[in-house]
Amino acid sequence: MTTRKKPVDVVLVGFGWTGAIMAMEMTEAGLNVVALERGDMQDTATAAIYPRVIDELAYSIRGKLFQDLSKETVTFRHRPDDVAVPYRQQGAILLGNGVGGAGFHWNGLTWRPLPSDLKLRSHYTERYGARFIPVDMTIADFPVAYADLEPFFTQFENVAGVSGKAGNIGGRIMAGGNRFEGPRSSEYPLPPLKNVYGDTVFAQAAEDSGYQPFSIPAANASQPYTNPYGVRMGPCNFCGFCEGYGCYMYAKASPQSTILPVLIMRPNFELRTRAHVTRVNLDASRRQATGVTYVDAQGTQVEQPARIVILTAFQLHNVRLLLLSGIGTPYDPATGHGVVGKNFAYQMLSSVNVALPASTEINPFIGSGAGGKSIDDFNGDNFDHGPVGFLGGSGIVHHRTGGRPIGQSAVPKGVPAWGSEWKRSVQQTYHRTLTIGTQGSVMSYRDAYLSLDPTYRDSFGQPLLRITFDWHDNDLKMCDFVTRKAEAIAQATKPTSYQTNPKKPGTRFDTRIYQSTHTTGGAIMGTTPANSVVNRYLQSWDVHNLFVTGASAFPQNFGYNPTGLVGALSYWAAKAIRSEYLRDPRPMVDA
Amino acid sequence: MSIDKPGRRQFLQRAGALIPAAGSLHDAVPIIARAAEARQVSPRPYSPVFFDASEWRFVQRACSLLIPNDALGPGALEAGVPEFLDRQMETAYGHGGLWYSHGPFVTDGLPEMGYQYRFTPREIYRNGIRDGDNACRSTQGAPFADLPVAVAVAFLKSLESGKATGGTLPPRLFFEQLLKNTREGYFADPLYGGNQHMAGWKLLGFPGARADFADWIDHPNERYPVGPVSINGDRN
Numbered sequence: 001m002t003t004r005k006k007p008v009d010v011v012l013v014g015f016g017w018t019g020a021i022m023a024m025e026m027t028e029a030g031l032n033v034v035a036l037e038r039g040d041m042q043d044t045a046t047a048a049i050y051p052r053v054i055d056e057l058a059y060s061i062r063g064k065l066f067q068d069l070s071k072e073t074v075t076f077r078h079r080p081d082d083v084a085v086p087y088r089q090q091g092a093i094l095l096g097n098g099v100g101g102a103g104f105h106w107n108g109l110t111w112r113p114l115p116s117d118l119k120l121r122s123h124y125t126e127r128y129g130a131r132f133i134p135v136d137m138t139i140a141d142f143p144v145a146y147a148d149l150e151p152f153f154t155q156f157e158n159v160a161g162v163s164g165k166a167g168n169i170g171g172r173i174m175a176g177g178n179r180f181e182g183p184r185s186s187e188y189p190l191p192p193l194k195n196v197y198g199d200t201v202f203a204q205a206a207e208d209s210g211y212q213p214f215s216i217p218a219a220n221a222s223q224p225y226t227n228p229y230g231v232r233m234g235p236c237n238f239c240g241f242c243e244g245y246g247c248y249m250y251a252k253a254s255p256q257s258t259i260l261p262v263l264i265m266r267p268n269f270e271l272r273t274r275a276h277v278t279r280v281n282l283d284a285s286r287r288q289a290t291g292v293t294y295v296d297a298q299g300t301q302v303e304q305p306a307r308i309v310i311l312t313a314f315q316l317h318n319v320r321l322l323l324l325s326g327i328g329t330p331y332d333p334a335t336g337h338g339v340v341g342k343n344f345a346y347q348m349l350s351s352v353n354v355a356l357p358a359s360t361e362i363n364p365f366i367g368s369g370a371g372g373k374s375i376d377d378f379n380g381d382n383f384d385h386g387p388v389g390f391l392g393g394s395g396i397v398h399h400r401t402g403g404r405p406i407g408q409s410a411v412p413k414g415v416p417a418w419g420s421e422w423k424r425s426v427q428q429t430y431h432r433t434l435t436i437g438t439q440g441s442v443m444s445y446r447d448a449y450l451s452l453d454p455t456y457r458d459s460f461g462q463p464l465l466r467i468t469f470d471w472h473d474n475d476l477k478m479c480d481f482v483t484r485k486a487e488a489i490a491q492a493t494k495p496t497s498y499q500t501n502p503k504k505p506g507t508r509f510d511t512r513i514y515q516s517t518h519t520t521g522g523a524i525m526g527t528t529p530a531n532s533v534v535n536r537y538l539q540s541w542d543v544h545n546l547f548v549t550g551a552s553a554f555p556q557n558f559g560y561n562p563t564g565l566v567g568a569l570s571y572w573a574a575k576a577i578r579s580e581y582l583r584d585p586r587p588m589v590d591a
Numbered sequence: 592m593s594i595d596k597p598g599r600r601q602f603l604q605r606a607g608a609l610i611p612a613a614g615s616l617h618d619a620v621p622i623i624a625r626a627a628e629a630r631q632v633s634p635r636p637y638s639p640v641f642f643d644a645s646e647w648r649f650v651q652r653a654c655s656l657l658i659p660n661d662a663l664g665p666g667a668l669e670a671g672v673p674e675f676l677d678r679q680m681e682t683a684y685g686h687g688g689l690w691y692s693h694g695p696f697v698t699d700g701l702p703e704m705g706y707q708y709r710f711t712p713r714e715i716y717r718n719g720i721r722d723g724d725n726a727c728r729s730t731q732g733a734p735f736a737d738l739p740v741a742v743a744v745a746f747l748k749s750l751e752s753g754k755a756t757g758g759t760l761p762p763r764l765f766f767e768q769l770l771k772n773t774r775e776g777y778f779a780d781p782l783y784g785g786n787q788h789m790a791g792w793k794l795l796g797f798p799g800a801r802a803d804f805a806d807w808i809d810h811p812n813e814r815y816p817v818g819p820v821s822i823n824g825d826r827n
Contacts, residue, residue: 051822054800057779062684073691076704088691089706197811239802248802361814365797366804405778405797417751418657418770419744423794427663430795431814456693510703 002293002301008032011292011306013277013321014313016101017563018549018570020255020263021156022310024229025574027266029582034304035269035312036294038276039098043256047104048246056404060244065105067095072458074316076511078470080333080447086456086464091512093519094244095314099273100255102314102517103563107243107369107401108219108252110162111560112153112568114380115146115182117441120556123381124391133391134474136446138336138343140555143527143536146182149568152575154185156567157217160253161225161233163371164188164217178214180376193222193236193371198362198434202398203373205492211375216399217564218370219253229262240402242369252369275302278460280309280325282543289546295460307585308545308577311523312570315552319450319522320465328533328542331449333468339533341451343444343521344467345557346509348394348475350483352436352490353412354498360432364403372399375489378482379559380441390474394440394482394559396489403430413499436490438482439516442475444556450522467519470509479503518562523552528591535589537576538569544587547573634671634787641680641713642673648736649720650676656744657773665790667777675776675785680713687711710760712768719765722758723750781821792819 009031012019019035026033047053047065058064067073069088077084087093096102116123119141124133133139166187167177192215195203206213220236227233236251250257263269274297281290281303291305311318322328322340331342356362374397376382385391402408410433411417411425453466483502490498526532529541538553540546549570551562580588639647650673658667667673679685687710696709710718724734727746731738735746749755750766776785778792780800786792792799799819807815820826 050802051800051824054802055780055782055822057775057783061775061779062689068689069691070688078701078703083697083700085697085700085704085707086691086693087705089689091705194808195811196808200811235805237803237805238808239804241802361812363804363807363815366807366815403795403797405791405795406775409778409795409797418747418773420659420661420663423658423661423663423666427794427796430797455695456691508701508703511705512703 002303004303005305007291007305007307008034009306010034010308010310011036011304012310012312013292014038014101014311014317015099015255015271016096016312016314017103017255017567019101019312020259021567021570022312022549022574023269024259024263025571025578027263027269029578030268032268033270034306035271036275036277036292036304037099037271037273039273041271041273042098042100042104042246043260044246044248044250048248050248053245053248054239054241056241056406059241060404060407063090063094065096065098065244065246066090067097073464075453075456075464075466077466077468078508080468084453084466084468087511092510092515093517094514095316095517099260099271104246104254104256105244106254106563109370109561110157110160110217110219110564112182112564113558113560114180114382116381117558118142118144118146118149124385127381128386132385137391137474138444138446139391140343140444140524140526140531142555143525143532144572149565149572150182150185152568152571153564155571156564158189159227159229159258160219160567161190161221161227161258162188162217162219162253163190163193163215163222165192165215167214176214178374178376179212180379180382188217190222190225193218193220193368195373196238196362196366196371196400198398198400199371199373201356201434201493202436202489205489206373206375208492209489211377213373213375216370216372216374216397218368220368220370221251221253227258229259231258231261233257236368236371238366238368238371240365240367240404242367242401276460277321278324278462280311280321280327280546282325282327287543289543308547310547310549312549315519315522315550316450316465318548318550318552320452322523322533322548323452323465324462327540327546330451333447333449336446339524339529339531341449341522343524343555344448344450344469345442345444345520345554346469347516347518347557347559348440348442348471348479348503349515350438350479350486350503351501352483352486352498353410353501354434354436354490354493354495355412355429356432356434356493357496358428358432362400362431362434364400364408364430364433367400367402369401370399372397378485388477388481390477390481391443392441392475392478392559394438394478396482396486397437397439398434399437412497434493436486438479438486439561440475440478440482440559442557443472444521445472471503471507473505476503476505476507518551518557520551520554520557520562523548524555525553526555535587537588538573539581539588541587541591545585547577549573632665632669634669634674637671637674637677637784639673639677641677641685642716645724645734646716646720647673649724649734652736652743653747653769654773656740656747657770658777664794665788667773667785669787670777670785670790671787672773672776672785675779675783676772678784679772679776680716685712687713708760708764712772715760715765715768718759719762719769722760722762723765726755726757781825782823789819789821789825
C-alpha cells in the first residue's frame with residue numbers, strides 16, 4: 001500500500017550540505033519545500049555534546065555517524081571483467097548518514113579548484129597538445145568557468161565561516177596566501193587558524209626549500225563568527241576530535257551549525273527524517289518527474305508528489321538513484337556510450353612520516369579538522385607538465401587533526417605490531433612524528449565507472465551501487481613525483497629519520513584502509529546529453545524538472561577537497577532555478 | 592590465582608588508599624600515587640558473559656603478551672582489556688551488526704577487496720580460540736594459556752605471519768581481529784571496560800577527554816602539562 005502525500009513545490013532527496021543550501025534558496029523564493037533524509041535527526045545538542053562526543057571508539061572506530069553498512073553498502077571491483085564484492089566493513093571511504101550527511105562529520109577543508117582545473121581538457125590541449133592526453137582518459141571541461149562561480153565560492157565560504165588567507169584578490173598577489181589560486185573577490189571571512197607546532201616545523205622546512213607555505217582554508221572558525229544567515233559559530237579550540245565527530249564548539253561548519261537554525265523556522269520548509277527514497281517517479285512521457293517514492297520509519301511506502309525534484313544526496317547515492325529510477329542511459333565501458341555512471345574518480349594520497357629529534361614535543365592531540373599548512377607548487381598545472389609526462393598534481397600539506405590513540409598512534413615500519421617493543425616505539429613515536437601528506441588528482445578513465453550490482457542488494461531489496469575502479473599509471477606517476485617533493489621537505493626538517501609511504505607502480509586500489517571520501521562523477525555536468533547527465537545548471541538533460549547537485553557532477557577529480565566546489569555549484573544552480581527556471585520551466589540549455 | 596576475583600590483599604589496598612587520603616591532605620599526593628600503582632597490578636573484578644572459562648583464560652593470556660606489563664607501565668591484562676573484549680562481544684559490533692553480511696561470500700579474491708568472510712566477531716573469537724587451543728594441545732600438549740611465555744609468543748607469531756594453517760577460519764584473521772580489538776580496549780575511554788586507570792593514555796601521554804587546547808597552542812614544543820581525564824570525569 002502506498003500513502004500519497006500532499007504535493008509540494010520542491011522535494012529534496014537527502015539533507016546534507018547541498019540539501020540545506022537548496023532548501024534555503026528555494027524557501028527564500030517562496031516555494032514549499034520538503035527535504036527527505038533517510039537517517040535520523042542529529043545536531044550539536046543531540047549528537048555532539050561534551051564530553052560524550054570525545055569517544056574515539058564510538059565515533060571514529062565503530063562509526064556512529066557513518067552509513068550503516070549492514071543495511072546499505074557498495075560493491076567494488078578493479079576492472080570491468082572482475083566480479084565485484086561488497087564493501088562489508090568501513091575502510092577506504094566513510095559515507096555519512098543522518099541530518100547533515102558527511103557534512104556533519106567532515107574536517108572542513110574548503111578549497112576552490114584552480115581555474116584551469118575547471119577547463120581541464122582544453123587547458124592541457126592548449127598548453128601541451130591534444131596528444132598529451134592518453135586515449136583512455138575521458139577527462140572533460142566543466143561547462144562552467146571559475147569566473148562564473150567566483151561569487152558562489154564566496155557565498156559558500158561566508159556561510160561556512162572559512163578561516164584562511166587570500167593569495168589573490170582581483171589579480172593582486174597577497175603575501176601569506178596561496179599565490180596560485182584563482183582571483184578572489186574578497187578576503188576569507190575569518191583569519192587563519194593558529195599554527196600547531198607541527199605546522200610551524202613544516203612551514204619552516206617548506207620555506208627553507210624555497211616554497212611559500214600558506215594556511216589551509218578551513219571551515220573551522222578561528223574566531224566567534226556570525227554568518228550571513230545570522231547563525232553564530234564559536235571558535236575552534238583544537239580539541240582533536242573533528243573528522244568523524246560533530247563539533248561541540250559550534251566551530252566546524254555543517255548544515256546544522258550554519259543553516260538549519262534559520263531554515264527550520266521557515267513555515268514553508270519541512271525536514272522529514274527516516275525517509276529513505278527508493279526512486280524518482282516520472283510521468284508517462286518519462287520527460288517529467290512527478291515526485292519521489294520513499295519508505296518511512298514504519299516501513300510504509302510513501303509517494304511525495306512535487307513540481308521539482310532535486311537529488312541532494314551524496315555523490316554515490318545520487319548516481320544510484322538515477323540508475324534505480326531508470327533516468328538517462330547507463331554508461332557502457334565497452335562502447336563508451338551512455339552517461340549515467342560515467343567518469344567515476346577519486347583522489348590519490350601518499351605521505352611521509354618524519355621522526356623529529358627526540359626532544360621534540362608536538363603535542364599530537366592538539367589539532368583542528370582543517371587547520372594546517374600547504375604548498376600548491378605541484379598542484380594542478382602550477383608547474384610544467386611537459387617533462388614529467390602526466391596530467392594533474394597534488395597539494396603537499398601538514399594537517400594535524402589530533403592524536404586519537406586508537407587511530408592516530410603508530411609505529412614505524414619494521415617495528416613489531418605488539419609486545420614490549422611495540423609499546424616502547426608507540427610511546428616514543430607519538431610525540432615527535434610529523435606527517436607530510438599529499439592529496440592529488442585522479443583523472444577519469446573509460447574503465448572507471450558506476451553501475452548497479454547484479455548480485456548484492458540493500459535492506460530494501462534494491463541493487464547496491466557497484467564501483468569499478470583502480471589506479472591508473474598517469475595518477476601513480478603523479479603521486480610518485482609529488483611524494484619525492486614531499487620527501488625533500490621532510491629532509492629539510494632535519495629529522496632523525498623518515499619513512500615514505502608512496503604508491504608504487506602496479507599498486508592496486510585498496511578498499512581496506514581509509515584514504516578519502518572524495519569520490520566524484522557518475523552524473524557529470526557537460527555541454528550535451530551525449531557527454532553528460534546534467535547541464536551547466538545541474539539540470540537533467542532527460543527530465544528537465546530534475547536537478548542533481550554534488551560531486552557527482554565533477555567530470556574528474558582535482559587535488560583539492562571537493563566541498564568548496566560542491567557548495568559553489570549548489571548556489572550557482574539555485575540562482576539559475578530561481579531566476580530562470582521558475583519563470584519558464586523548461587530545459588535551461590538547448591540540447 | 593584467578594584474575595576475575597580480587598584477593599583480600601587487593602581489597603585492603605583499595606580501601607586503605609581512601610582513608611589516609613581523606614584524613615591528611617599533606618600526605619594525600621604520594622599516597623594516592625602509590626595506591627594508583629598498586630591498583631594497576633590487576634584489573635577490577637569481572638565475570639565474563641560471552642567467553643567461557645577456557646576462552647577467558649586464552650583471552651587473558653593473549654592480552655598479557657600482546658601488550659605486556661613492563662617497565663613502561665601496565666599491559667592490556669592489567670588495564671582490563673579482557674573485560675573490554677567480553678563486553679564488545681555483547682554489542683551490535685560483536686554480533687556483526689555493523690557489517691554487510693549478505694552472501695555470496697567470495698573469499699578467494701585479492702586482499703585489497705577487504706573482509707569477505709561470513710564470520711561475526713563473536714564467531715571469529717569462538718572459532719579462533721578453539722582452533723588455537725586445539726593446535727597448542729596437539730603440538731605442545733597444553734592449551735595456549737598454559738604454555739611457557741616463549742612458546743606462547745612463538746605461537747602468536749605463527750598466527751600473525753600466516754604460517755599457522757588449518758581450523759575453521761584463517762588463523763591470521765583471528766589474530767588480526769584479536770590484536771585490533773586489544774589495542775582498541777587499551778586505548779578507548781575506560782567507559783568500555785578497558786584502559787582502566789587510563790593506563791593506555793598514560794603510556795602515550797594522551798590527555799583523554801580534555802579536548803580543549805586553545806591555550807596550549809601558544810606553548811609550541813612544550814609538553815602539555817595536565818594528565819588525562821575520562822568521559823566520566825575520572826582523573827586517576
